[in-house]
Amino acid sequence: MKVGYLGPKGTFTEMAARGLFKEYELIPYRTIPSCMDAVAESEVDVAIVPIENAIEGSVNLTLDYLIHKQRVPIIGGVTLPIAQQFLVHPSNSTKKVEKIVSHPHAIAQCHDFLQEKYPDAEWEYMNSTGTAADYVSKHPDLNIAAIANELAADEYGLYTLHSNVHDYSHNRTSFIVLSRQSEEIQISGPDHVEDKTTLMITLPSDFSGALHQVLSAFAWRKLNLTKIESRPTKTGLGNYFFIIDVEGLMDDVLIPGVVSELEALGCGVDVLGSYPCFALSVNKANV
Numbered sequence: 001m002k003v004g005y006l007g008p009k010g011t012f013t014e015m016a017a018r019g020l021f022k023e024y025e026l027i028p029y030r031t032i033p034s035c036m037d038a039v040a041e042s043e044v045d046v047a048i049v050p051i052e053n054a055i056e057g058s059v060n061l062t063l064d065y066l067i068h069k070q071r072v073p074i075i076g077g078v079t080l081p082i083a084q085q086f087l088v089h090p091s092n093s094t095k096k097v098e099k100i101v102s103h104p105h106a107i108a109q110c111h112d113f114l115q116e117k118y119p120d121a122e123w124e125y126m127n128s129t130g131t132a133a134d135y136v137s138k139h140p141d142l143n144i145a146a147i148a149n150e151l152a153a154d155e156y157g158l159y160t161l162h163s164n165v166h167d168y169s170h171n172r173t174s175f176i177v178l179s180r181q182s183e184e185i186q187i188s189g190p191d192h193v194e195d196k197t198t199l200m201i202t203l204p205s206d207f208s209g210a211l212h213q214v215l216s217a218f219a220w221r222k223l224n225l226t227k228i229e230s231r232p233t234k235t236g237l238g239n240y241f242f243i244i245d246v247e248g249l250m251d252d253v254l255i256p257g258v259v260s261e262l263e264a265l266g267c268g269v270d271v272l273g274s275y276p277c278f279a280l281s282v283n284k285a286n287v
């Protein structure tokens, strides 16, 4: 089986992919869209991409690409503890840092640290923390640092100038696993923590109580929602759809009941996936 992930080597997504799919061939992609295109076009059997961080919130690029461009079923979810390291080239003997490179989410997770230690440094956003570490390793002449993980420090031979620079200790990121072969590929493992069903709901029009009506359909069936998020439909200012995570797998009665009820009310309902979720520890993901 081929597993695509947001690369290059040394990203957090690689850690998550290793944690779930260690025995398979792991293939890095430079961007989230190219990784999702690869699974949509069956270049790989599954793809793993980040979806949400505990400090910074949703990875909008993943959500939007999934909704608007490549609607591949979600077949699994996985969360990983995130520890950010401040990495410089080993030949940067002055340890002077004028520019910091990383994924926007990684920089956002370290705002307090950066404001305190490097308030005047410039930031440059990159496609992933791994790309940033690779960039620093290729530019020994520049006074730059990457924010990335310890796997990247090893992979690109960088020196850890400051460890654990993320501002909140309970930093975690969730990733989703996508596959066209949702019937054939079953993910299992000892780190299984819960099951989830993700729905995308579009309201018929903007009227008072519309969202309340949607939520009631879940509430009276005692279906627990673990996330509700709105994203623009991209059809006009103020037009949104909702992404809702429901605890539990798609059953024969309750969730189909919600879908029929909401459709009868004129809502659009799409099931994006019904899947097991896993929680990895760093050691597990690093092996």
Ligand SMILES: O=C(O)C(=O)C[C@]1(C(=O)O)C=C[C@@H](O)C=C1
Binding pocket: 006, 010, 011, 012, 013, 014, 050, 052, 053, 059, 082, 103, 105, 106, 127, 128, 129, 130, 173
């Ligand atoms: O750049 C990486 O290492 C990624 O896997 C992406 C990503 C993200 O999109 O949030 C994943 C985990 C961290 O939160 C920072 C960056």
